[in-house]
Amino acid sequence: MKILVIHNYWQQRGGEDEAVEAEIRLLESYGHKVIFYKRGNCEINGCGFFKKLKVLVKDMIWSNKTYRDIKEISDKEKPDIAHIHNIFILISPSVYYALREKKIPIVQTLHNYRFFCPSGIFYREGKVCEKCCKGNFIPAIIHKCWRSSYVLSYFFSRCLKSHFKNNTFKKNIDAYIALSEFSRKKFIEMGLPAGKIFIKPNFLDSGMQEQSDKQDFFLFAGRLADYKGIDTLIEAFKLSGLPLKVIGDGPKHKDVQKKIEGAGNIELLGRLPFREVLDYIRRARCVVFTSECYENMPRVIIESFACGVPVVASDFGATKELVSDRVNGLLFEASNSKSLARKTGFLAKNLELCEKFGIGARAAYEQKFTPDINYKILMDIYRTAGANEEVTAD
Numbered sequence: 001m002k003i004l005v006i007h008n009y010w011q012q013r014g015g016e017d018e019a020v021e022a023e024i025r026l027l028e029s030y031g032h033k034v035i036f037y038k039r040g041n042c043e044i045n046g047c048g049f050f051k052k053l054k055v056l057v058k059d060m061i062w063s064n065k066t067y068r069d070i071k072e073i074s075d076k077e078k079p080d081i082a083h084i085h086n087i088f089i090l091i092s093p094s095v096y097y098a099l100r101e102k103k104i105p106i107v108q109t110l111h112n113y114r115f116f117c118p119s120g121i122f123y124r125e126g127k128v129c130e131k132c133c134k135g136n137f138i139p140a141i142i143h144k145c146w147r148s149s150y151v152l153s154y155f156f157s158r159c160l161k162s163h164f165k166n167n168t169f170k171k172n173i174d175a176y177i178a179l180s181e182f183s184r185k186k187f188i189e190m191g192l193p194a195g196k197i198f199i200k201p202n203f204l205d206s207g208m209q210e211q212s213d214k215q216d217f218f219l220f221a222g223r224l225a226d227y228k229g230i231d232t233l234i235e236a237f238k239l240s241g242l243p244l245k246v247i248g249d250g251p252k253h254k255d256v257q258k259k260i261e262g263a264g265n266i267e268l269l270g271r272l273p274f275r276e277v278l279d280y281i282r283r284a285r286c287v288v289f290t291s292e293c294y295e296n297m298p299r300v301i302i303e304s305f306a307c308g309v310p311v312v313a314s315d316f317g318a319t320k321e322l323v324s325d326r327v328n329g330l331l332f333e334a335s336n337s338k339s340l341a342r343k344t345g346f347l348a349k350n351l352e353l354c355e356k357f358g359i360g361a362r363a364a365y366e367q368k369f370t371p372d373i374n375y376k377i378l379m380d381i382y383r384t385a386g387a388n389e390e391v392t393a394d
Contacts, residue, residue: 001382002033004079004104006070008091009040014223015299016111018274019202020085023378026203026371035077037069039090055089056155061162063092070098081382083107088114089156093163096172105386108169109177109200111296115169116190118146118156123227123293132157133190135164175385179297180318186294198381202297203374204306204365217243218312218344219284221277221300222291224250229290229314234259234266235337236290240345241265244288247272247280282307285354286347289313289323292334298322305365310357312343328360 005027007020024034044052059065073079082099084106099106112120116133118140123129131139137157140146146153163169169192176197178184188194218237222228230252237244242265246256249271260266272280281287287304294317301322304311313323314334323329330347333339347354367373 001081002035002077002079003027003382004035004037004070004073004077004082005085006037006082006087006091006095007085008087008089009038009042010086011041011045015202016086018299019111022203022205023083023374025205026375026378029371030375035073035079037073037091039066041089043090056152060089060092060155060159062094063090064094066091067094067098070095071102074099074102074104079104081105081107081385083109083382085109085111086114088159093159093168096168100172105174105382106172107175107177107381107385108173109179110183110187111179113183113186113190113294115160115164118153118160121227121293126226126292128293132160135161137161175381177381180321182318182321183294183296198377198384200374200377200381201369202299202302203369203371204299204302205371213283214285215283217245217284218286218288219245219247219280220288220290221247221281222289222298224248224252224256226252227291227293229292229335230256232292232314232335232337232340233288233290234263236340236344237266238263239337239341240348242344242348243267245269245280245284247277278303278307281309284309285351286329286344286357287311288340288344289319290334290340291319292316295319302365302369305361305369308358308362310347310354310361312340312347314340322364324360324364327357328364329357 005024009017024036027034044055082104084095087093087095096106113122114120118137124143124145137160140157141150141153144150144153146156176187176192177200178187178197179201181199184197184199187197220233224230234256244266246266246268256268260268281304287300287309289298289301289311291314296318301311305328311323311329313319313329313331315331316334320331323331325331330343332343
């Protein structure tokens with residue numbers, strides 16, 4: 001099968017980019033030909049004011065470059081299917097119309113809620129916010145929901161409003177991939193057709209290994225931002241005094257540095273390469289996941305499971321589908337630092353139980369998140385979307 005994969009990288013690399021690249025490697029490993037059309041928002045970093053203004057005013061809504069590129073690629077490569085991940089801001093929704101003209105089936109992975117929320121996570125000022133989900137994006141402008149800017153939020157909202165009005169995201173896509181049952185239900189609430197939404201979680205490449213020489217520390221790995229529950233995390237470990245290593249960077253980096261001054265049990269390691277992050281996960285007693293927003297499919301939880309490491313996670317959103325309480329980890333009350341301190345303290349005192357949960361974590365990975373399992377689900381979705389079933393890998 002010949003697959004056209006389309007993805008717009010954000011300026012700061014994240015789990016979404018890792019998932020896209022892993023999926024491409026998976027498809028190629030099964031003998032499929034992948035044509036990767038990619039752009040990155042870093043392309044406009046060195047551009048002048050008027051070039052950036054053009055992107056915001058016009059290209060974000062409709063990119064002539066993307067429209068031409070996709071039609072040319074379609075004519076040359078004749079892909080059996082197009083798999084789109086992210087289109088903002090340079091690729092733009094013009095990609096759907098170019099593919100439609102060429103009669104190429106379209107699959108869209110919904111990594112976040114960006115079609116209905118400029119921030120993509122339904123979170124504002126410390127709590128869940130769904131005020132824009134029905135197509136009125138004025139609240140996003142008022143509250144500067146995209147990059148804390150009235151101007152940028154206005155232009156992003158304008159783009160979404162335009163395509164919301166034209167039903168671009170409903171009429172042009174043959175199959176949607178939601179990463180969890182929780183997010184699938186949310187997308188149905190937002191108006192996407194239930195019969196076209198399929199669940200396929202993220203996965204991890206094979207070769208993940210467990211490690212027996214565990215060390216006495218808990219680990220947080222993720223973006224240092226409000227919606228990740230960073231304040232809850234720091235408060236909980238100040239209460240418990242348990243050793244915590246924090247990997248990541250983000251808008252709360254300096255705030256975290258300030259809050260952990262004098263707290264000898266908390267170490268901030270900053271951003272690290274992926275392989276080093278995995279090494280820390282393997283050696284940790286437990287990974288802590290404190291997110292307070294609608295997470296779709298946190299890769300760090302799957303990474304932990306693959307390494308045989310249990311997770312203590314907030315009981316919120318899709319996380320409850322991943323972490324089974326007292327099977328592969330523990331759930332605590334979201335935003336409640338005392339609840340988190342109690343659960344981590346319990347594990348610290350019950351190391352045999354912690355090891356048992358680690359076995360459960362590895363079992364969850366093998367049952368749900370391996371490449372082979374993911375590939376089978378993806379092929380079924382491609383066939384449902386209308387890809388040529390006779391064109392298969394060797």
